[in-house]
Amino acid sequence: MNLIEAVKEFETLANQPVRPYSTVDFGRGKKEGVYSVLVDAIDAYEIITSLRSKLGNELITFIGTTNFLSDDAPEDGMVEVVLGKGESQFDILRIAETDACNYDMMTEELIEKLQEYDRAFGIDITQAETDTVQFFLKNEPEDWKWFCKDLYDFCPDIVDQGCGNLEVLESEIKKRKAVFLWWD
The missing domain is CATH 3.30.70 (Alpha-Beta Plaits)
Known part of the structure; x- marks a missing residue:
């Protein structure tokens, strides 16, 4: 098409x-x-x-x-x-001009990290805007604790302003097979 x-x-x-x-x-x-x-x-x-x-x-x-x-x-x-x-799906972030400027990360740096996740277990980016990205996991990480800690290091707001701790984050991602990131 x-x-x-x-x-x-x-x-x-x-x-x-x-x-x-x-x-x-x-x-x-x-x-x-x-x-x-x-x-x-x-x-x-x-x-x-x-x-x-x-x-x-x-x-x-x-x-x-x-x-x-x-x-x-x-x-x-x-x-x-x-x-x-x-x-590629990473052009979604370029079109949306997504960044994490409050954490000194611009679009290309976010893309680099998301590409790491994509290589590790496959992701499907479905939403992106100014300071937000949502993706679904194609395969589950072998080490959930590592993955959730890595997500937290990449995007602290998902815990600090969101679910409150890494255990709840892990539970929510396992249930939804989706990750919702935002940087305030």
């Missing part, structure tokens, strides 16, 4: 016209050269899953901005779904 066909399919799945941009910086900026729609959060994962099954190797889709701080923020419960060109 080429980009034009993908945009048409995107419109069909979202049941609305697509925007010729996505948002960055909590919805305050626009990224040209990609496409997006605002949908109910309940529908977002289904849209990207359906679209991904039809895309070729040079196109990516993901859940983008969910935390809008712009003056024209959508109503609560609406999230952005993004479609664009990309050579």
